[in-house]
Amino acid sequence: MLHALVRVLVAVLTLCSAAEAEVRRRCAFGDECWPDDSTWQSFNTSISGRLVQSVPSAAACHKERYDTEVCDVAKKSWKTSFWRTNQTGAYSAILWELGEDQCFIDSPKDAPCDPGLVPHYSVAAQEVNDIKAAVKFANEKDLYLVIKNTGHSHLGRSSGKGAFSIWTHNMKGKYWHKSFIAQGAPYGTHGTPAVTLQAGEQWLDVYQAAAQQDVIVVGGAARTVGSAGGYLTGGGHSPFAHFYGLAVDNLLEVKLVTAEGEHKTINGYTDPDYFYAVRGGGGSAWGVLTSVTYKTHPNPSHIQIGLVQLNGTDNSTTRRILENSLQTLPGITDAGYTGYGVIDGGFSAIFIQPNGTNETFDAAFAPLREIATLPDVSGQVVNFDLPSWIDYCNTFLSDPNIASNIIGASRLLTSDVLLDRAKDIVDLVFDYNAVSAGFNFIGKVNSENRDETAVHPAWKESQAVFSFGADWPDSTPTQEKKRRKEQLVELSNHLGEIVGPDGGTYVNEANPYESDWQNVFWGTKYERLLSIKRRIDPTNLFVCNRCVGTDIVLEP
Numbered sequence: 001m002l003h004a005l006v007r008v009l010v011a012v013l014t015l016c017s018a019a020e021a022e023v024r025r026r027c028a029f030g031d032e033c034w035p036d037d038s039t040w041q042s043f044n045t046s047i048s049g050r051l052v053q054s055v056p057s058a059a060a061c062h063k064e065r066y067d068t069e070v071c072d073v074a075k076k077s078w079k080t081s082f083w084r085t086n087q088t089g090a091y092s093a094i095l096w097e098l099g100e101d102q103c104f105i106d107s108p109k110d111a112p113c114d115p116g117l118v119p120h121y122s123v124a125a126q127e128v129n130d131i132k133a134a135v136k137f138a139n140e141k142d143l144y145l146v147i148k149n150t151g152h153s154h155l156g157r158s159s160g161k162g163a164f165s166i167w168t169h170n171m172k173g174k175y176w177h178k179s180f181i182a183q184g185a186p187y188g189t190h191g192t193p194a195v196t197l198q199a200g201e202q203w204l205d206v207y208q209a210a211a212q213q214d215v216i217v218v219g220g221a222a223r224t225v226g227s228a229g230g231y232l233t234g235g236g237h238s239p240f241a242h243f244y245g246l247a248v249d250n251l252l253e254v255k256l257v258t259a260e261g262e263h264k265t266i267n268g269y270t271d272p273d274y275f276y277a278v279r280g281g282g283g284s285a286w287g288v289l290t291s292v293t294y295k296t297h298p299n300p301s302h303i304q305i306g307l308v309q310l311n312g313t314d315n316s317t318t319r320r321i322l323e324n325s326l327q328t329l330p331g332i333t334d335a336g337y338t339g340y341g342v343i344d345g346g347f348s349a350i351f352i353q354p355n356g357t358n359e360t361f362d363a364a365f366a367p368l369r370e371i372a373t374l375p376d377v378s379g380q381v382v383n384f385d386l387p388s389w390i391d392y393c394n395t396f397l398s399d400p401n402i403a404s405n406i407i408g409a410s411r412l413l414t415s416d417v418l419l420d421r422a423k424d425i426v427d428l429v430f431d432y433n434a435v436s437a438g439f440n441f442i443g444k445v446n447s448e449n450r451d452e453t454a455v456h457p458a459w460k461e462s463q464a465v466f467s468f469g470a471d472w473p474d475s476t477p478t479q480e481k482k483r484r485k486e487q488l489v490e491l492s493n494h495l496g497e498i499v500g501p502d503g504g505t506y507v508n509e510a511n512p513y514e515s516d517w518q519n520v521f522w523g524t525k526y527e528r529l530l531s532i533k534r535r536i537d538p539t540n541l542f543v544c545n546r547c548v549g550t551d552i553v554l555e556p
Contacts, residue, residue: 053122054088054089079402085151085224096153119146123166128290143164147288149167150224168200177194183267194295197227197293199289201227201228202227207219216354218236219247220237222398228254230282230284233279241441246459254292268452274286277533299389302387303387306352308347311345312376326418333443334444339442339443358383365383512545522548
């Protein structure tokens with residue numbers, strides 16, 4: 001009953017917030033309220049010429065923008081995440097770059113190249129003053145403002161048709177602290193080993209630098225995702241999450257530019273509520289991050305790797321493999337392993353444990369090895385060690401789904417769901433066999449300080465992030481795209497029925513069209529987040545798809 005009352009209250013507050021948000025104009029390119037050229041020129045001069053016109057990543061291959069050399073580089077680098085994150089108008093998912101428009105890399109030179117969802121202008125920020133000026137300008141001119149770091153958002157939060165963008169990717173820098181003390185900490189506070197990362201730092205670069213310092217940082221399992229963007233504000237799961245928690249559990253302090261254009265230091269002493277919101281409140285709703293400070297941890301003596309491959313010869317055998325495999329996961333995660341898995345004719349996964357032993361592995365993975373011995377099952381379960389985390393990164397770390405149109409539908413799965421509802425999950429896999437399925441994360445996260453963060457309460461009991469995914473070629477007809485998007489919404493609803501009304505998901509890997517997004521993303525924490533949002537951004541300048549207090553809610 002209490003849960004139902006909370007949900008009603010959240011819904012009422014959300015409607016009130018939406019009503020307030022409607023007061024704000026969001027001027028985009030082509031609108032009458034969009035500033036004239038002389039105004040833009042003056043603004044560009046004020047930021048040392050760092051205003052750029054953003055175009056889709058294939059623009060150099062079409063019509064008046066055609067450039068043979070640049071186009072050749074684009075074609076060779078099309079699915080390279082390092083190249084994409086270096087382009088102002090490129091996004092990891094073409095869906096969030098083009099929307100329903102066309103500007104394809106493989107279409108003829110004279111084929112259409114529409115702007116799609118790429119912001120019209122972007123500030124290629126080099127320093128904090130660029131961001132302060134851009135925020136103040138957007139506020140003064142009522143611009144539709146979006147914030148882009150690397151463009152990896154699965155929910156389309158860093159693009160917007162005709163918008164004005166602040167691009168933080170070029171703000172680089174790392175500073176390692178032997179004993180960091182947050183601003184405003186009381187006298188006698190002990191320092192913590194830490195690293196301060198500027199807004200544009202990406203995880204592989206951070207890991208390489210950390211290896212030189214003989215430490216590790218709790219970050220994502222991807223190379224080019226930003227360390228100081230949506231990954232962090234969405235919570236940030238990590239291979240090290242069992243021992244050290246999510247990225248937000250390791251955050252000591254952030255510096256950001258507020259909706260008033262002020263540069264502030266936010267931590268548990270200077271503004272505890274604001275710090276709470278940044279630690280899981282999602283997207284760019286809370287300001288423009290300029291730097292973040294994370295705890296660092298000692299380098300493990302080694303990284304133990306477990307590889308699992310189990311396949312069946314028919315549907316009946318595959319069902320058995322999947323149901324049994326799902327039921328083994330609570331025991332594996334309780335033993336300290338994290339991992340990632342794919343369901344495709346069976347179950348494939350990679351697992352990780354820092355300082356893992358053969359004895360621990362043999363005990364935790366015995367049930368999976370038993371599955372491998374069943375009739376009509378082929379496969380193996382093996383383990384080996386790598387000397388360090390950076391060796392793992394160099395061997396296994398990748399950036400999947402680059403230059404695709406993939407969207408997902410996900411839920412956090414608890415032990416009870418994995419043990420008691422495995423058949424229901426497998427039924428969904430078979431009923432919707434045209435979409436992919438798997439685990440974006442497997443692990444029991446250290447949630448000792450969970451209530452101090454804004455991520456969904458379900459993280460306290462979660463053992464995995466289970467996801468369905470749909471993709472399509474760029475040339476797919478609009479109606480077919482819509483059908484696939486709606487199918488993922490349908491799947492998200494089915495997953496919601498399985499995990500129950502208190503279930504949630506990992507915001508960064510959620511369905512971008514989630515209907516019950518306030519509850520599924522934040523649960524009972526949404527009311528507090530909405531209150532904080534109203535205080536720190538009363539005119540609702542910072543908005544993004546399905547972010548706290550937003551009036552931007554994309555539909556299939």
